[in-house]
Amino acid sequence: DAKTTQPTSMDCAEGRAANLPCNHSTISGNEYVYWYRQIHSQGPQYIIHGLKNNETNEMASLIITEDRKSSTLILPHATLRDTAVYYCIVRVETSGSRLTFGEGTQLTVNP
Amino acid sequence: NAGVTQTPKFQVLKTGQSMTLQCAQDMNHNSMYWYRQDPGMGLRLIYYSASEGTTDKGEVPNGYNVSRLNKREFSLRLESAAPSQTSVYFCASKGEGAFSPLHFGNGTRLTVT
Numbered sequence: 001d002a003k004t005t006q007p008t009s010m011d012c013a014e015g016r017a018a019n020l021p022c023n024h025s026t027i028s029g030n031e032y033v034y035w036y037r038q039i040h041s042q043g044p045q046y047i048i049h050g051l052k053n054n055e056t057n058e059m060a061s062l063i064i065t066e067d068r069k070s071s072t073l074i075l076p077h078a079t080l081r082d083t084a085v086y087y088c089i090v091r092v093e094t095s096g097s098r099l100t101f102g103e104g105t106q107l108t109v110n111p
Numbered sequence: 112n113a114g115v116t117q118t119p120k121f122q123v124l125k126t127g128q129s130m131t132l133q134c135a136q137d138m139n140h141n142s143m144y145w146y147r148q149d150p151g152m153g154l155r156l157i158y159y160s161a162s163e164g165t166t167d168k169g170e171v172p173n174g175y176n177v178s179r180l181n182k183r184e185f186s187l188r189l190e191s192a193a194p195s196q197t198s199v200y201f202c203a204s205k206g207e208g209a210f211s212p213l214h215f216g217n218g219t220r221l222t223v224t
């Protein structure tokens with residue numbers, strides 16, 4: 001799996017968009033980008049994933065650059081409950097293959 | 112539908128004691144995983160099981176054993192606990208299908224004194 005680099009921490013004002021970057025410059029053609037988050041003391045929660053097209057669901061949007069070497073997770077209207085550690089993971093999508101988490105970005109949403 | 116259930120939620124052990132962490136999922140998933148998370152760090156994979164009857168080592172398997180008892184259950188055993196194994200342990204499962212996400216339990220908080 002390709003290595004990812006994320007900022008250690010970020011802050012965002014409540015109601016504003018939170019943009020969380022992730023670099024994955026060694027990504028290969030068959031690797032997907034996944035985002036999970038972990039709210040304090042809970043198990044991680046799946047947010048979204050994508051290959052090369054931008055994706056949107058009820059939780060967030062995922063923007064992947066054309067060269068696929070970086071991506072941005074966007075929470076359009078951050079709330080206090082979005083305070084969490086956000087993990088960007090790049091992996092080949094093979095059923096049963098393992099998923100490796102890095103250290104993630106601590107996002108703090110401030111009132 | 113409980114998802115992924117871990118027991119116990121909390122445990123304190125003395126050095127050298129043994130214990131088994133239990134994990135069960137009710138989503139009929141083939142793949143199951145055990146992770147540990149130390150304070151301020153990301154998750155590290157201990158062992159995983161791609162299907163019933165198979166297990167494989169992850170990044171940090173030393174000091175642990177696992178059993179995939181059946182499709183639902185995947186247990187993690189510490190034969191002789193050490194203070195370095197103080198951590199939060201998360202179990203996860205993943206369904207078939209290319210884009211099935213991981214579903215996590217809420218963790219077991221283990222302290223070894």
